Amino acid sequence: xxxxxxxxxxxxxxxxxxxxxxxxxxxxxxxxxxxxxxxxxxxxxxxxxxxxxxxxxxxxxxxxxxxxxxxxxxxxxxxxxxxxxxxxxxxxxxxxxxxxxxxxxxxxxxxxxxxxxxxxxxxxxxxxxxxxxxxxxxxxxxxxxxxxxxxxxxxxxxxxxxxxxxxxxxxxxxxxxxxxxxxxxxxxxxxxxxxxxxxxxxxxxxxxxxxxxxxxxxxxxxxxxxxxxxxxxxxxxxxxxxxxxxxxxxxxxxxxxxxxxxxxxxxxxxxxxxxxxxxxxxxxxxxxxxxxxxxxxxxxxxxxxxxxxxxxxxxxxxxxxxxxxxxxxxxxxxxxxxxxxxxxxxxxxxxxxxxxxxxxxxxx
DNA sequence: TAGGCCATCTGGTCCT
DNA sequence: AGGACCAGATGGCCTA
Numbered sequence: 001x002x003x004x005x006x007x008x009x010x011x012x013x014x015x016x017x018x019x020x021x022x023x024x025x026x027x028x029x030x031x032x033x034x035x036x037x038x039x040x041x042x043x044x045x046x047x048x049x050x051x052x053x054x055x056x057x058x059x060x061x062x063x064x065x066x067x068x069x070x071x072x073x074x075x076x077x078x079x080x081x082x083x084x085x086x087x088x089x090x091x092x093x094x095x096x097x098x099x100x101x102x103x104x105x106x107x108x109x110x111x112x113x114x115x116x117x118x119x120x121x122x123x124x125x126x127x128x129x130x131x132x133x134x135x136x137x138x139x140x141x142x143x144x145x146x147x148x149x150x151x152x153x154x155x156x157x158x159x160x161x162x163x164x165x166x167x168x169x170x171x172x173x174x175x176x177x178x179x180x181x182x183x184x185x186x187x188x189x190x191x192x193x194x195x196x197x198x199x200x201x202x203x204x205x206x207x208x209x210x211x212x213x214x215x216x217x218x219x220x221x222x223x224x225x226x227x228x229x230x231x232x233x234x235x236x237x238x239x240x241x242x243x244x245x246x247x248x249x250x251x252x253x254x255x256x257x258x259x260x261x262x263x264x265x266x267x268x269x270x271x272x273x274x275x276x277x278x279x280x281x282x283x284x285x286x287x288x289x290x291x292x293x294x295x296x297x298x299x300x301x302x303x304x305x306x307x308x309x310x311x312x313x314x315x316x317x318x319x320x321x322x323x324x325x326x327x328x329x330x331x332x333x334x335x336x337x338x339x340x341x342x343x344x345x346x347x348x349x350x351x352x353x354x355x356x357x358x359x360x361x362x363x364x
Numbered sequence: 365t366a367g368g369c370c371a372t373c374t375g376g377t378c379c380t
Numbered sequence: 381a382g383g384a385c386c387a388g389a390t391g392g393c394c395t396a
Binding site: 110113114117118121122125145146147 | 371
Binding site: 109113120 | 382383384385
């Protein structure tokens with residue numbers, strides 16, 4: 001780190017700020033940190049505090065200015081470079097010398113801040129975990145990365161909003177393409193696997209279709225993709241090749257699709273393996289066309305038409321008045337009886353109040 | 365070994 | 381003044 005600091009001109013301010021801790025052979029500081037942190041700590045607290053003061057940041061100045069006059073305990077500020085009478089005084093609040101008490105207070109303050117920051121990040125990660133559970137392809141053992149989780153969630157929301165808007169069922173291929181937009185190859189494979197698609201198939205098709213799917217003015221046609229649940233034949237669907245939770249989730253998708261479009265609810269995923277809330281299983285059958293978007297938007301190329309029946313999360317409310325949602329598996333599963341006639345869905349999309357809210361997210 | 369991902373520390377900024 | 385939030389920096393772990 002020191003090497004980098006001193007070799008990189010862009011880091012000169014940092015070097016200057018931390019000047020004075022070139023000698024990082026302190027042992028006491030390391031001990032102090034060990035109470036509070038894991039490996040990954042690089043800058044000694046004491047040194048940082050010294051650097052802070054020496055650097056003359058506004059915060060440091062205000063702290064110093066706020067301090068009561070204290071006994072000086074031999075710690076020469078700024079290396080004793082300023083001697084009144086010999087050099088012009090610096091402007092601004094007079095710097096106080098670092099006393100042992102002040103150093104201790106600074107340490108304590110920094111430790112408390114570190115603890116709060118850890119807690120905050122843990123909360124953030126916890127929320128991210130919850131998000132992972134409600135987007136497609138949840139797996140306890142093979143978690144999506146943070147960025148991939150956010151991307152997938154965004155695509156998922158987009159897909160759902162389009163389905164609500166259009167009231168039509170998209171074909172599976174288009175749906176997966178939307179979900180996978182901007183995702184890394186491994187995540188794309190995972191999503192495709194969850195939805196029982198060979199990722200190569202739809203990626204190839206995506207290339208062939210060019211901008212047809214994603215251009216601002218695009219409207220894509222129905223893909224008569226011969227989708228069928230193949231959990232018995234698909235390698236990704238077999239639990240032997242997947243983590244248990246993943247397998248369960250995959251089953252949920254397969255079964256939901258089957259139950260809705262083959263009219264045959266599978267009892268198999270009345271599984272208790274999965275502890276968390278199920279992602280809204282999606283069943284796709286239809287096509288959609290996209291809405292014009294601001295071309296300046298980074299997501300401008302997204303325009304799709306979706307439609308689907310989907311099962312809501314347990315306890316969640318239907319997003320549209322007359323759409324009937326159910327939850328597969330543990331929560332009772334989706335039965336074809338619960339699915340509204342297709343024409344009903346067409347009738348409701350224009351009065352679904354959530355649509356505007358949902359799309360405001362994408363079309364701001 | 366390089367690159368991706370992650371946890372943590374840290375200082376700055378803004379808000380209450 | 382203190383807390384929340386943020387972004388940069390850093391080192392550890394894992395995988396191709």
